[in-house]
Amino acid sequence: xxxxxxxxxxxxxxxxxxxxxxxxxxxxxxxxxxxxxxxxxxxxxxxxxxxxxxxxxxxxxxxxxxxxxxxxxxxxxxxxxxxxxxxxxxxxxxxxxxxxxxxxxxxxxxxxxxxxxxxxxxxxxxxxxxxxxxxxxxxxxxxxxxxxxxxxxxxxxxxxxxxxxxxxxxxxxxxxxxxxxxxxxxxxxxxxxxxxxxxxxxxxxxxxxxxxxxxxxxxxxxxxxxxxxxxxxxxxxxxxxxxxxxxxxxxxxxxxxxxxxxxxxxxxxxxxxxxxxxxxxxxxxxxxxxxxxxxxxxxxxxxxxxxxxxxxxxxxxxxxxxxxxxxxxxxxxxxxxxxxxxxxxxxxxxxxxxxxxxxxxxxxxxxxxxxxxxxxxxxxxxxxxxxxxxxxxxxxxxxxxxxxxxxxxxx
Amino acid sequence: xxxxxxxxxxxxxxxxxxxxxxxxxxxxxxxxxxxxxxxxxxxxxxxxxxxxxxxxxxxxxxxxxxxxxxxxxxxxxxxxxxxxxxxxxxxxxxxxxxxxxxxxxxxxxxxxxxxxxxxxxxxxxxxxxxxxxxxxxxxxxxxxxxxxxxxxxxxxxxxxxxxxxxxxxxxxxxxxxxxxxxxxxxxxxxxxxxxxxxxxxxxxxxxxxxxxxxxxxxxxxxxxxxxxxxxxxxxxxxxxxxxxxxxxxxxxxxxxxxxxxxxxxxxxxxxxxxxxxxxxxxxxxxxxxxxxxxxxxxxxxxxxxxxxxxxxxxxxxxxxxxxxxxxxxxxxxxxxxxxxxxxxxxxxxxxxxxxxxxxxxxxxxxxxxxxxxxxxxxxxxxxxxxxxxxxxxxxxxxxxxxxxxxxxxxx
Numbered sequence: 047x048x049x050x051x052x053x054x055x056x057x058x059x060x061x062x063x064x065x066x067x068x069x070x071x072x073x074x075x076x077x078x079x080x081x082x083x084x085x086x087x088x089x090x091x092x093x094x095x096x097x098x099x100x101x102x103x104x105x106x107x108x109x110x111x112x113x114x115x116x117x118x119x120x121x122x123x124x125x126x127x128x129x130x131x132x133x134x135x136x137x138x139x140x141x142x143x144x145x146x147x148x149x150x151x152x153x154x155x156x157x158x159x160x161x162x163x164x165x166x167x168x169x170x171x172x173x174x175x176x177x178x179x180x181x182x183x184x185x186x187x188x189x190x191x192x193x194x195x196x197x198x199x200x201x202x203x204x205x206x207x208x209x210x211x212x213x214x215x216x217x218x219x220x221x222x223x224x225x226x227x228x229x230x231x232x233x234x235x236x237x238x239x240x241x242x243x244x245x246x247x248x249x250x251x252x253x254x255x256x257x258x259x260x261x262x263x264x265x266x267x268x269x270x271x272x273x274x275x276x277x278x279x280x281x282x283x284x285x286x287x288x289x290x291x292x293x294x295x296x297x298x299x300x301x302x303x304x305x306x307x308x309x310x311x312x313x314x315x316x317x318x319x320x321x322x323x324x325x326x327x328x329x330x331x332x333x334x335x336x337x338x339x340x341x342x343x344x345x346x347x348x349x350x351x352x353x354x355x356x357x358x359x360x361x362x363x364x365x366x367x368x369x370x371x372x373x374x375x376x377x378x379x380x381x382x383x384x385x386x387x388x389x390x391x392x393x394x395x396x397x398x399x400x401x402x403x404x405x406x407x408x409x410x411x412x413x414x415x416x417x418x419x420x421x422x423x424x425x426x427x428x429x430x431x432x433x434x435x436x437x438x439x440x441x442x443x444x445x446x447x448x449x450x451x452x453x454x455x456x457x
Numbered sequence: 458x459x460x461x462x463x464x465x466x467x468x469x470x471x472x473x474x475x476x477x478x479x480x481x482x483x484x485x486x487x488x489x490x491x492x493x494x495x496x497x498x499x500x501x502x503x504x505x506x507x508x509x510x511x512x513x514x515x516x517x518x519x520x521x522x523x524x525x526x527x528x529x530x531x532x533x534x535x536x537x538x539x540x541x542x543x544x545x546x547x548x549x550x551x552x553x554x555x556x557x558x559x560x561x562x563x564x565x566x567x568x569x570x571x572x573x574x575x576x577x578x579x580x581x582x583x584x585x586x587x588x589x590x591x592x593x594x595x596x597x598x599x600x601x602x603x604x605x606x607x608x609x610x611x612x613x614x615x616x617x618x619x620x621x622x623x624x625x626x627x628x629x630x631x632x633x634x635x636x637x638x639x640x641x642x643x644x645x646x647x648x649x650x651x652x653x654x655x656x657x658x659x660x661x662x663x664x665x666x667x668x669x670x671x672x673x674x675x676x677x678x679x680x681x682x683x684x685x686x687x688x689x690x691x692x693x694x695x696x697x698x699x700x701x702x703x704x705x706x707x708x709x710x711x712x713x714x715x716x717x718x719x720x721x722x723x724x725x726x727x728x729x730x731x732x733x734x735x736x737x738x739x740x741x742x743x744x745x746x747x748x749x750x751x752x753x754x755x756x757x758x759x760x761x762x763x764x765x766x767x768x769x770x771x772x773x774x775x776x777x778x779x780x781x782x783x784x785x786x787x788x789x790x791x792x793x794x795x796x797x798x799x800x801x802x803x804x805x806x807x808x809x810x811x812x813x814x815x816x817x818x819x820x821x822x823x824x825x826x827x828x829x830x831x832x833x834x835x836x837x838x839x840x841x842x843x844x845x846x847x848x849x850x851x852x853x854x855x856x857x858x859x860x861x862x863x864x865x866x867x868x
Contacts, residue, residue: 054488056478057662059470063493067467077465078500080493082474089489096507220466231523231565251496252524253463254604262468317756323742324735327756331734334810334843336758343756344766345728345738351753351796355766385762399745427558431583432745434606 047093049109049118050192051084062107062197069201074215074266075103085109090121094187102185102213105205108192110158110175118189119178123162126180130160133167136176143174165189168204172196177204186212217270221277222253223261223284224298225291226445230254233261233288240284248280256434257441258300293448300444301329307451308339313388315447317343318356318381320368320394321411326440341385346377356380369395369406371414371423378416389450390416391443395426397435409435413443415450419457422450458504460520460529461603462495473518473608480612485626485677486514496520501532505598513596514620519603521586523565529600530589534573537591541571544578547587554585576600579615583607588615597623628681632688633664634672634695635709636702637856641665644672644699651695659691667845668852669711704859711855712740718862719750724799726858728754729767729792731779731805732822737851752796757788767791780805780817782825782834789827800861801827802854806837808846820846824854826861830868833861 052058060082067077078101083089090109097104109118123129137159144151158174161167168177168188175191177200188205190197209215225233230252234241241250247267253260263280265273285292294303308315317326327343330336344355349368352358357380362372374394382390395411402408409428414421424446428435463469471493478488489512494500501520508515520529534540548570555562569585572578579588579599586602588611599616601608636644641663645652652661658678664671674691676684696703705714719726728737738754741747755766760779763769768791773783785805793801806822813819820839825832835857839846 053475054478054491055482056475056480056488057664059472059475061470064464064467064470067465069467071466077467078495078497079504080459080465080491082491084489086489092511093490100503220468229560231563232561234524234565235563251462252522252527253469254522262463264462264466319735319738322739323747324730324738324754324756325742327735327758328733328739328847331736331756331758332844332847336734341759342762342766343735343754343758345735345742345754345756347738347742347748347754348752348796355753355755355795384766385759429583431606433743434583436739436743 047080047097047104047106048082048192049085049090049106050082053082053108054084062192062194065194065198066105066107066201069206071218071220073206073210074217075209075213076215076218076266085117087117087121087124090118091125094121094125098182098185098187103209104185104187106187106189107197110189110191119160119162122165122178122180122187122189126162126164126182128163131163132156132159133161133176134159135169136161136167139169139176140174168200170196170200171203172199179205179208216266216268217273219265219270219273219277220296221263221265221281222296223263223281223288223292224258224294225261225288226258226293226300226441228259228288228291230259233259233291236287237261237284240280240287244280245276248276256437293445299333300441300448301333304444304448304451305330305333305336305339307448308389311388311451311455313451314339314341314386315389315391316341316381316385316387318377318390318392319343319345320347320352320377320392321397322393322436322439322443323347323397325436326391326393326443329440329444341387344381344384352377356384367406369410369412371412371425374412374414375416375421375423378414379421382416388418389447391447392416393439393443395428395435395439397432397439398430399432411435411439413439413446415443415446417450417454419454422446458491458508458515458517459493459603460496460501460517461493464493464519465495473603473605476605476609477516477518477612480617483629483631484617484621485629486620486624496528498528498532498535501529502536505532505536509593509596509598513624515596515598516616517598517600518608521569521600521602523563523569523585530571530573533576533589533591533598533600537573537575537593539574542574543567543570544572544587545570546580547572547578550580550587551585579611581607581611582614583610590616590619627677628679628684630676630681630684630688631707632674632676632692633707634674634692634699634703635669635705636672636699637669637704637711637852639670639699639702641670644670644702647698648672648695651691651698655691656687659687667848704856710744711852711859712744715855715859715862716741716744716747716750718859719800722799722862722866724862725750725752725797726800726802727752727792727796727798728854729788729801729803730754730756731758731763731788731803732808733804733847733850733854734758734808736847737802737804737854740851740855752798755792755795763788767795778817780807780821780823782823782836785823785825786827786832786834789825790832793827799829800858802858803827804850804854806839806846806850808843808850809841810843822846822850824850824857826854826857828861828865830865833857 166179173196178189180187377392398408411426577590584607589600591598788803809819
């Protein structure tokens, strides 16, 4: 449960609950509900009641600051029918905190050491808001500050170890298979036999994302090694059917996979971008160390740049247009030559919303990959939406590049 | 309410609810609770019941995909005690969708057109999962796909307009003043007198964002025109104090403002990017019609590209290094010359996390703007975080460009 108007009103991105969800999942505690309420005692009390009626563990973040609108502690007192009292250890820590910074400790700060009588004090090594641990009828309520690094430190150092001794959770393991170039439903029908044959304790989820579909297997049990080998077995079992579309596993991003592939081949890459306007280069260079295989890009938005810098023949632009197989091929070959790289990839299309024509409507995009032995092209028919077209084109041109590299290696 | 195990397990960041929270706040609807549940009928049913007991409006996202783990529709049927039936409009749209892409429509896709009998169909212009609108005892339940751009389009085009006619929230008007180059607290002290003098029904919020601070005035009342003129008056009143740092209003993005400025001057722009790796070009080309003033970019990640394509003297690279005033100046002048543009801007720095040195630690970044009459440079000392440094550098180099254009015009 997160507490704070700023979350409900959309003024901040709540990253705490995602982090907590991941940590709980990793230790085999299954999160079943996430709730955000405002800085309002009634709403908090109601949410506390509903939550404890449902679950064995409730983790609360936020509302522990020194200011008036932070009411979590008082509300917890009301909920547990107890009152606040100064915790000496907490007080000591807070005054040390201000001494170290040579700042005066105000009464507001002193009050941060006041905790509900029935809680166990959890020391916050990074700030002045203490953590609190409550036990009630075999259930646990934990209250933590909302400041991410304070919360994370408290979770890792104090909360998770206690939880694992209090509950004996089942073990949960995940395996994510990342595919590109196949639709969610086509994929689903193709692997239905497999999905239906999965054992009860292994669940499958489809996570579609900009032309990609991620298959997430979630296995629950009590033997870590067995779960790992079961996930490996199931992955191996379906791989022959979907191999063609799989580009990575778990946290592999496409640009990371491409980078590794290029490095293992001691190969280099450059890009020539028209409709993607530099987004492909941006994706590639968002990976630390990209300079080991990525030399650069020519964003050829204007046809003069396509001609003068990339060497696209004016005749091609006149005869076939900028959005054509001929132009995108010479763009890819041009940048490959200009930057002396093993591979050159190029994009040219009508990103939209304007600029479409009957023959080439918005969403018509050509991509190309020039490799040492050949130049491969593909035409894409995408959406009416500029941002989406740019994202999708970047994904597909990296996919094309991967396939070209593998072909090249196979020779 | 968001539906999906991947949210509870922390596998994706939920940005939908933040966006929805902002939109609702903007139209005067107060969000009181945010709930996430897994792909589990029981939990969803429980959450639906709890929510409708509490609120007049419930917006649900997620769980509308074609696959087995997407159970929102069936669960809604159970909740409303009705059943699914094919909606012909939805079916038409879905088959058109697949025809346009030349992909076969599977039975799973066809089933996406099956909607609960008691719902009003909301057309999804961007995908195959329809939106649904339910009315029950004067309360509204809306169910939307979880894919952010589909959800946002449905909210803006279909849901918000209906909500405003169904509920009659008080009128809320916003005025955003966008500043760059001044810190939040300095700004706050400077305009405190003004903030304190604002009428009760006009609230001020500070929204810092990557080197920018946005001042958002929110006026609540029942007379739209009066609110508008009050906001205009307050904006005018503070402008003399902050003019120097203001680059735009409301939804003006920096790249939009730069674009307009270039067009009014009949001027053109090209970029030479090292540490930003194409992100500046991407920002510029994310604006429709950018081709009218943006010719292109050279992403010079490799020093050879800096020398061969941009004409940076090898001597400069040897004497001063790639991250230096000399190099970034010649990069800006080089691309301006290469692409025959009025202005050329350049970036070169240590984005991190690696590559820092005692003299040039991570976050040391040089930017330059070459204009017809002079070349202006600036050194930035930013953070340790690659993504943040790339974002900030793009913002600051566009700020530098704006100032150079205004200088040039003033001559």
